[in-house]
Amino acid sequence: MRTAQAVAWKEIQVYFGNPMAYIVGLIFLAVTGFFFVLDLGDPFPEASLSNFYQGATIILILLAPALTMRLLAEEQKLGTIELLLTSPVRDWEVIIGKYLASLVFLLSMIMLTLYYPLLLFIFADPDPGPIYSGYLGLILYGSAALSIGILTSTLTSNQIVAFVVSAGVLLLLFFANTGAGVVGGFWATLVNEVGMNSHFGDFSRGVIDTKHIFYFLSVTAFFLFLSIRALESRRWR
Amino acid sequence: MTTEANDDVMIQASGLTHYYGPQPAIEDVNFKVKRGEILGFLGPNGAGKTTTMRIITGFMPPSQGKVTLGGYDVVEQSLQARRKVGYLPETVPLYTEMAVASYLRYMGTLRGMEPKRIKQRISEVIDVCRLGDYHKTIIGKLSKGFRQRVGIAQAILHEPEVLVMDEPTIGIDPIQVVETRKLIQDLGKQQTVVLSSHILPEVSMICERVLIIHQGRIVAEDTPDNLAQRLQGVDQLQVEVGGPPAEVLPALKRVKGVTEVTHRRQQNREIYSVKVQQGQDLRDEISRAVISNGWSLLNLQQVGMSLEDIFLRLTTQEELG
The missing domain is CATH 3.30.70.1340 (MTH889-like domain)
Structure with missing residues (x-):
């Protein structure tokens, strides 16, 4: 575990010492800020964050892959993976360490948006339930998105490929439920259950359902597991 | 794991074969390295030196065959075997955005060293590799020769029993080449060293025993003196x-x-x-x-x-x- 921590700590330092991460953070704040203002722009504004949540989940389709694309692809490109994998480090420690670093950066990005609800609490009287549950959903959704990015970064030494593939997968997963109307019966149920958006909806409405929590946690675990396997298989290629 | 008779055998490779495609990169490579020995792999570029070293260090498993390092199988007991190795890959891949000292600290932690020990060893290896004025410099700003020294520094940081160096003097200037060879010879007094080179005089100068590898096969194995005689x-x-x-x-x-x-x-x-x-x-x-x-x-x-x-x-x- 200490090595996983070391990997995470090193990557966190890279994140915070690198302009790329700040650009990602800036775009995240700009876009979510825009959606937050949409919430307030109505003639009869409602003191809620539902538009903000929708905007945050959509922009994360692009930003989560941007945060993770470097993590393993660059090691493979530069060859530093050769020294990493010949150190007495377990493959899961590498993946978990890198993942934790990206999670820390994502959480700090999300923390910066806390002044939106703060403004609401100061100037209005919002229903606190949806605000708390929405943030919980956003964090769960973000963790799942990052795990997909980790997998694609493990599979290639090309950061652009890692970015495009994980953004594509995330986009498909996110909007999968909208395809439910096209197909019927069993497939509609399946597609609806796989789609991230359908699981996120309840959170932004103030409902915390363990089914949805379980969904996001298993997506995260599944993709992290695949990443570990992919890194292992790298040794055999 | 170590048997009485094999006590002084540090590395034992038997029947190593590795395929990248249909053609074997190395084929049926067998050798032993004794504890404390300096062994050189000599061969033209593309002979299979790097492949062999990547297998010894546990970076990739051989298609066939087996390597034990200090009694541990590098595939089956990879973690224990990797603890014993310090490795300098050919292109010296380093995290260019890190400073020398923090890079070394990171590599030390990955090798499971205690923080106090890391601190002490960093100042020692910075001394040995003569990086004194550069320990706060970002690696990306160092010249090739200094990056090589950082590469050696990370390889010896955890005082590994086995030091594997792939073309340790390639691409650095002649004065540094001399220094590096001297350094390797000093290290070889306590550690088992395996190095590769395509320069004959270099290997004769540093190594106690030489394996000549050509087209993936070991074609000769002898002391440098005997090889020189055969060469004349x-x-x-x-x-x-x-x-x-x-x-x-x-x-x-x-x-x-x-x-x-x-x-x-x-x-x-x-x-x-x-x-x-x-x-x-x-x-x-x-x-x-x-x-x-x-x-x-x-x-x-x-x-x-x-x-x-x-x-x-x-x-x-x-x-x-």
Whole structure:
């Protein structure tokens, strides 16, 4: 575990010492800020964050892959993976360490948006339930998105490929439920259950359902597991 | 794991074969390295040196065969084996955005060293590798020679029992080459060192034993002195003569420039191996000698791909600059 921590700590330092991460953070704040203002722009504004949540989940389709694309692809490109994998480090420690670093950066990005609800609490009287549950959903959704990015970064030494593939997968997963109307019966149920958006909806409405929590946690675990396997298989290629 | 008899064998490789595609990069490579020995892999580029080193260090498993390192199988007991190794890959891959000292601290933690020990060892290796003025410099700003030193520093940081270095002096300037060789020799006093090179004098200078690897196979194994002797050696011709061996043999020996003649009978054919001093073409003289005695010359050919030919493909002189 200490090595996983070391990997995470090193990557966190890279994140915070690198302009790329700040650009990602800036775009995240700009876009979510825009959606937050949409919430307030109505003639009869409602003191809620539902538009903000929708905007945050959509922009994360692009930003989560941007945060993770470097993590393993660059090691493979530069060859530093050769020294990493010949150190007495377990493959899961590498993946978990890198993942934790990206999670820390994502959480700090999300923390910066806390002044939106703060403004609401100061100037209005919002229903606190949806605000708390929405943030919980956003964090769960973000963790799942990052795990997909980790997998694609493990599979290639090309950061652009890692970015495009994980953004594509995330986009498909996110909007999968909208395809439910096209197909019927069993497939509609399946597609609806796989789609991230359908699981996120309840959170932004103030409902915390363990089914949805379980969904996001298993997506995260599944993709992290695949990443570990992919890194292992790298040794055999 | 270690048996009594193998106590001083640090690395044992048996039957290593590795395929990247249909062609094997290395084929049936066997060798042993004793504790405290400095072993050199000598071979032209693309001979399979890097592949062999990547297998020893546990970076990738061999397609076939097995390596044990300090008694641990590098595939089955990879983690224990990797704890014993310090590795300097050929291109010296480093995190260019990190400062030297924090990079070394990171590598130390990955090797499971205690923070106090890391701190102490960093100042030691910075001394040994003469990185003193640069410990706060970002690696990306260092010259090739200094990056090489950082690479060596990380390889010896955790005082590994085995040090594996792939072309440790490639691409650095001559003065640094001399320093680096000296450093490796010093390290070899306590540690087992395996290094690769395509420069013959370098290997002879540093190593106690040399393996010559060519097209994925080990073609010779000896001490540098013995190899040098074999190198001064000779070209070989194979001659088939129709005539009484008792007379042919001395006749061939009389030809000027011939150092040694051996005779063997193979499927009723009289075959002579004729060694001649290197660089001399004696085919003309030998054929004359045979024919003037009234014997028939049935075959005369130079023996293909001898050790000497492989040596010729190696850099036998120091590159300047």
